[in-house]
Amino acid sequence: MDPRAISLVRTSFKAVAAVDGGPDKLTSSFYAFLFARNPEIRELFTATMTGQRERLVTAIAYVVDHLDDLEASLPFLEQLGRDHRKYGIVDRHYAAVGAALILALERFAGTELWTDEVAAAWDDAIAIIAGTMMNAANAETGPAAVGATVIEHVEVLQDVAIIRLQLDEPLKYAAGQYISVQVPSRPRMWRYLSPAIPANDAGQIEFHVRRVSGGWVSPAIVQRTEVGERWVVGSPLGSLGVAGAGGRNMLMVGSGTGLAPLRAQIMEMSARSQNPKVHLFMGGTYPCDLYDFDTMSDIARSNPWLTVVPVSENDTDPWWHDGGPVPALSRQLMPSPVGVLAASFGSWAERDVQIAGSPSMIAGTVDALVAGGTPHENIRHDPLI
Ligand SMILES: Cc1cc2nc3c(=O)[nH]c(=O)nc-3n(C[C@H](O)[C@H](O)[C@H](O)COP(=O)(O)OP(=O)(O)OC[C@H]3O[C@@H](n4cnc5c(N)ncnc54)[C@H](O)[C@@H]3O)c2cc1C
Structure with missing residues (x-):
């Protein structure tokens, strides 16, 4: 045009x-x-x-x-x-x-x-x-959608569940992409979710889902998913993806269940021998939102290219959370909105940046990074839909 x-x-x-x-x-x-x-x-x-x-x-x-x-x-x-x-x-x-x-x-x-x-x-x-x-x-010659059976549903927080599924056939998606999903209790109400693990030949897939208050689908997924129920997943979308071994160093900023597409990429990279440096700022509203910190810090321990910084807006858990924060985490926690903290380190102009989280978190992080000297064109995130 x-x-x-x-x-x-x-x-x-x-x-x-x-x-x-x-x-x-x-x-x-x-x-x-x-x-x-x-x-x-x-x-x-x-x-x-x-x-x-x-x-x-x-x-x-x-x-x-x-x-x-x-x-x-x-x-x-x-x-x-x-x-x-x-x-x-x-x-x-x-x-x-x-x-x-x-x-x-x-x-x-x-x-x-x-x-x-x-x-x-x-x-x-x-x-x-x-x-x-x-x-x-x-x-496209592949199927329009693939069936999947829930094999595990774990409520890791009052408002977050991890759901593991066995796909009827392996689905090819790049680590970092997202997929539309339909659950049996909400027919035709497709919602996007980001796989938290890379694609694999065994056809296993994992999602981390947060209950949005007043939402149609996410409360049903978090509170009512049952092992054995059948889901349908569509074709992969999105352009977030793993950097090549010789690619530019990366800054990743993820918040809450928004960590999923970054987690999948880091897992995929950890299977390779050479990687660019990755600095991951992993954020949440409360320390308990960093329920997956141990997974990320375990990967960092055996992969020197990865640095993980845990960040929480509040330094204590809310009264309704019934378990304490992970002990190692409480000593390292940085109190701040995650994007503001990442930007406080100065310009990240030398890195490719990926941001994943709620639309407001993404918008706030982009603004903070750009104000701190990171060029807008270096920053990628999924569409805010
Ligand atoms: C690319 C992409 C990837 C995503 N990946 C994940 C994922 O891995 N895990 C996950 O839990 N969710 C993810 N989401 C969000 C998910 O697709 C749904 O939007 C969310 O679960 C709410 O659906 P719902 O049916 O419960 O709410 P709806 O019935 O669709 O919406 C109810 C109300 O809540 C508002 N709302 C919707 N989402 C949010 C939000 N995040 N925060 C605050 N208010 C909101 C809506 O504007 C509306 O007013 C992703 C979204 C996108 C665009």
């Missing part, structure tokens, strides 16, 4: 999103057009549509932001296309989605903003996005 068309797409989208209640109105209108014209597509979504609306706006915003760097965003769109096969999405659905989005944007942009040139720019953008997703989906 030429720079003027990209700018028109961005300005019109920002104008719609900036209106009071704009994102909500845009998504409601989009789904109304989509379902009215294509009733069969309604079947692909859950009855509640909870979370779906926010995710749609965030996903469009992400793609619009990256239109001038298509080289970098094409792999993301291709992964999204492969992953969308699990919904039963086929070529004609992409055309229907594109048409509904144009109608919704037109309705909220108003006649002054929605000129022929703006409409043409959006047509181009949607053709690129849909074309990339469709081509990737059609080229």
